[in-house]
Amino acid sequence: MTTIFENLPVDADSLPKVEDIDFKSIEKKYLRVTLIASAIFWFVLILGWLAIAHFSEMEKTLLSYLAGSGGIFILGTLNFIVTILGFKKKKYALRQRDILYTKGLLWHVRTSIPFNRIQHAELKQGPLERMYGLHSLKVYTAGGQTSDLVIPGLKEEPALAIKDFILGKTAADGDDTEP
């Protein structure tokens, strides 16, 4: 262990450790939601290219159609691979006093927000998410969006429970009597 706490009035070992928590994965079905959404995106992009190739002055050989859409297809495939591999990195955890979320395949990112610093929490649901019965939990903090947090791919029941839990904790912050 390093010595950062040598001059602080706290024993480093007595603090709750983020490293030891069991993180929960988000719903597997959410992977399908993201994949369908990006499939639609890349498909539209390819259509767009074909339209440009068709209506522009360009020579209409098979190559001109294939070159662009092939490039887009390769990018789309890469995007799919990263999404699938990165999916199992999307995990969340609730502790007594904060909420944590991890993500990122190449760049690991873990964000922790204490309940008593949360301004507001809400559930969101896009059309695709609705088809699969999933919700995204959005946690707002003060002053801009840089530290806001979105946890996607939650089933209705736990999503509501977590939201109410957070809002309850946030509200109870004012009369925080027992540790």
Add this chain to the structure above:
Amino acid sequence: METTLSPDFSSPRRQSRVAIGIILIKFIRMTIRAFWPILISFFIGGRNNSSFEEWLGYIAIGFAAFNLLGSVLTYFRFYFHIENDAIVIDKGLLKRTHTNIPFERIQTINFKQNILHQIFNVVSVEIDTAGAKKSEISIDALGKEEAEAFRDFVLAEKDQIIAESMPETQEAQEAEPEKSERILHLTPKDLLKVGVSQNHLRSMGIIFAFVFTTLQQFTDDVTDTVTDQVNQYDNLLPDSNLVIFIITALVVLIISFLFSLINTVLKYYDLSLSINKSGLKIVRGLFNREEISINKSKVQIISWSENPIRRIFRLYTLQIEQASSAEASQLKSKIRVPGSYMEQVTRVVGTVFPKEYFRDETKFGVSKHLKHRLFIFLGILPTLALGVSLYFTQGWEALYALLLLPLVWYMTTLYHRKRSFELNEELLRNNSGIFGNAHDLMQIHKVQAVRIKQSWYQRRKSLATVQLFTAAGHLTIPFITLDLALELENYLLYRAESDSREWM
């Protein structure tokens, strides 16, 4: 005290008479901004027409009448008063609006004066509130004494309401009597020092950006014209590229210098910073005078920095970041006070944060891998790119690009040496800088989110980057060992979660 003179705010009242003029100018600016394409097209399209001047007269009269009527009506339709612990504003010509701002939702009340305000000794009052997106309500012109009485009344009432709702906080009672002490006043000499030591490279950038975007919007011919001009001189002075280059560089340098000097004078003229019971107050500006109040508990980060020129004068730029509700006023949440001496920086830090914790602590440096990474991305790769592209145009003279390497190495070494953080049980301090020095100070219980990032490279070296978010801005501690990052995360979360003090 002359509080007996304070006017009665309980019945609806209008703004100062001068407001008509001020609203009129605001109106004219608004209409010009909205209709200038039409006006210009009239000018250009109608010039050949014989009845053009006649038309122009009508348009001008109509335009003036519209504006005058609008501003007079706006003035007579605007009322404000205080009712049931709330500011009530009634306004609107066609659509009447009734705004009710409860005292406890008011964050601060700031004053602004443009040159007209200054002539007539009135101020524009801006009421900053929490919550709503459009969180600013303003009163265009109010007599200065009246505005001050108004603000003092509202803020005093607000404090009382808050004190009543939390009976256990004794701090309000024991507070020292209402007094304000001026700790900084920029004399013209200091102002000049600040102007001279501005970052002139930035002004150069701003000027270039302005020239290239704005002028090009007006006419695409500008570049052609400039090229023509330059070509003319080319004929006059053959083979004198160097002379032209030096002259251009000098002109650009002088313009940038003047630009930043004028900018500084306009913005920071007669700046004064004072400390009072609730926090800090800043007054500044030449034509547009602003008065900004900063609430102690809302301050999230205090930074001070210097550059090599400022070091000669021993001047620092102090920056105070306060939590602000409006997303639009993110810019306003950072308040800069250039030309502060160390003594004043210490004073401000001591006022806003607990004084006894403001001290030097053990410095934790960052990993040398950061230096190597920076050197690769800012040194080796750009040198390669530059060298290769120069090789095709200049041949082996491209080897001069290698001179970039020692410079970047020197700069990254300086950066790495200065990058560090210090921590005690109350404050976290971030140190950085290349040629200058910059320090950011944060009260750690105000952290509202902790983020740990690891790139693929950092994972291999077992390093991590920590970002600490507050209600106004964030601090980054890059490339420290993972163990240290985790300890820091645990400790900061513990501190934020176990502290029940006010944090914004």
